[in-house]
Amino acid sequence: MNPLLTDTLIALEVIGILAFAASGMVEGVRKGVDLFGIGLLSFLTAFGGGTVRDLLLDRRPFFWVENEFWLWLPLVLILVGPFILRSRVIEITSKTVKWPDAIGMGAWTANGTLIALEMGESPLVAAIMGVITAGVGGIIRDLLLNRTPLVIIDHEPYLLISFLGGLLISALAAVGISTVEAAIVVTVFIFVVRAGVILAGWRLPSIQNHNTLPE
Amino acid sequence: MTLIATNVLFILDVIGVLAFALTGLVEGVRKGADLVGVGFLAFVTAFGGGTLRDLLLDRRPFFWVENEFWLWLLIGIAILAPFVIRSRFIELTEKTVRWPDAVGLGAFSANGTLIALESGASVLVAALMGITTAAVGGIIRDLLVNQVPRAIVDHEFYIVIGLGGGLLISLLGAIGISLAWAAVVSAVLITVIRMLAMTFGWKLPGFNQKNPAS
Numbered sequence: 001m002n003p004l005l006t007d008t009l010i011a012l013e014v015i016g017i018l019a020f021a022a023s024g025m026v027e028g029v030r031k032g033v034d035l036f037g038i039g040l041l042s043f044l045t046a047f048g049g050g051t052v053r054d055l056l057l058d059r060r061p062f063f064w065v066e067n068e069f070w071l072w073l074p075l076v077l078i079l080v081g082p083f084i085l086r087s088r089v090i091e092i093t094s095k096t097v098k099w100p101d102a103i104g105m106g107a108w109t110a111n112g113t114l115i116a117l118e119m120g121e122s123p124l125v126a127a128i129m130g131v132i133t134a135g136v137g138g139i140i141r142d143l144l145l146n147r148t149p150l151v152i153i154d155h156e157p158y159l160l161i162s163f164l165g166g167l168l169i170s171a172l173a174a175v176g177i178s179t180v181e182a183a184i185v186v187t188v189f190i191f192v193v194r195a196g197v198i199l200a201g202w203r204l205p206s207i208q209n210h211n212t213l214p215e
Numbered sequence: 216m217t218l219i220a221t222n223v224l225f226i227l228d229v230i231g232v233l234a235f236a237l238t239g240l241v242e243g244v245r246k247g248a249d250l251v252g253v254g255f256l257a258f259v260t261a262f263g264g265g266t267l268r269d270l271l272l273d274r275r276p277f278f279w280v281e282n283e284f285w286l287w288l289l290i291g292i293a294i295l296a297p298f299v300i301r302s303r304f305i306e307l308t309e310k311t312v313r314w315p316d317a318v319g320l321g322a323f324s325a326n327g328t329l330i331a332l333e334s335g336a337s338v339l340v341a342a343l344m345g346i347t348t349a350a351v352g353g354i355i356r357d358l359l360v361n362q363v364p365r366a367i368v369d370h371e372f373y374i375v376i377g378l379g380g381g382l383l384i385s386l387l388g389a390i391g392i393s394l395a396w397a398a399v400v401s402a403v404l405i406t407v408i409r410m411l412a413m414t415f416g417w418k419l420p421g422f423n424q425k426n427p428a429s
Binding site: 158205206 | 250256
């Protein structure tokens with residue numbers, strides 16, 4: 001693996017960890033979880049997806065064992081974040097969670113897809129690994145808060161954007177663009193599309209059947 | 216592994232994946248998931264159990280990585296399903312989930328047990344791998360739609376049957392029947408018994424306490 005690629009992967013990991021830890025923290029504060037609960041939520045959100053990816057790809061040591069420093073990143077956030085969020089000036093809405101989440105999602109998708117591609121997986125499998133890296137953390141966060149994971153139920157394109165972003169990396173690589181540049185393009189692409197979703201309220205069609213249970 | 220065992224494993228895989236994918240789809244639509252969410256549920260339900268089994272047995276590559284055909288099949292199903300399921304003529308009741316689930320239970324229990332036996336696991340471990348393969352997909356599905364897993368609460372012989380079927384394979388193998396045929400017999404038996412249990416309401420005793428939670 002060339003050094004530039006390693007650096008890119010590391011940069012994406014740092015962005016992804018911080019962004020997802022922030023989303024876990026904000027969600028914990030919103031739900032009135034205690035300080036340790038907030039810590040657990042942000043750790044699992046930040047490290048869950050990447051760990052499952054490493055398990056599936058049989059990649060050891062886990063990325064947070066290899067770079068133990070990663071474990072300190074959310075810790076700082078947890079110690080400082082809740083006190084900032086306590087301020088009356090900041091209003092935490094469900095949208096507040098979505099912005100850091102959108103940043104982390106782009107970074108993790110690119111990171112997961114790139115790692116899978118480097119390990120020789122096919123474009124389709126690599127894109128799925130990207131989706132898993134980006135999606136599983138948030139799913140665990142939602143399950144812990146006892147609600148149906150937002151990615152499944154909220155009708156905003158999430159997994160789809162991540163999946164398409166992952167395929168885009170392979171497509172860009174196929175036309176001769178370096179994987180590093182492709183990863184950066186895709187991270188930005190995913191963030192921009194996701195920002196569009198949040199701001200403009202784009203929705204996926206649902207499959208309504210007359211038997212669909214009321215909410 | 217004999218050729219016939221390979222073929223039996225493949226057929227059980229096809230049946231299990233299709234059956235569980237169907238339950239994931241139906242459950243997603245029932246709970247009002249979006250288009251992609253429904254596809255995701257189908258994917259996780261179909262591959263969750265087998266993937267955990269492969270992780271536990273340290274078996275690589277996963278069957279859906281080895282045969283990318285599976286992924287395309289599920290993507291195809293997820294794209295086509297909405298058109299079928301929207302139809303007024305299809306009733307999506309609890310039964311629509313539980314009947315295909317029974318078929319998947321039989322196929323994946325037998326498949327998982329056979330794979331574990333072939334890779335040298337003991338009789339009990341193999342049966343546990345079988346039930347892991349069969350039950351975990353459905354458990355993840357139920358967790359994701361925020362429901363207590365049916366495998367735990369429905370009282371109608373779910374895990375017990377899967378486990379019994381897995382042990383049966385080893386038993387039949389011990390009296391000289393080839394494992395592949397034992398797996399077929401066991402898959403059919405599991406599915407049939409589960410369906411009978413659901414039809415006639417055979418229940419396992421619950422641990423009723425004076426003040427249960429709900």
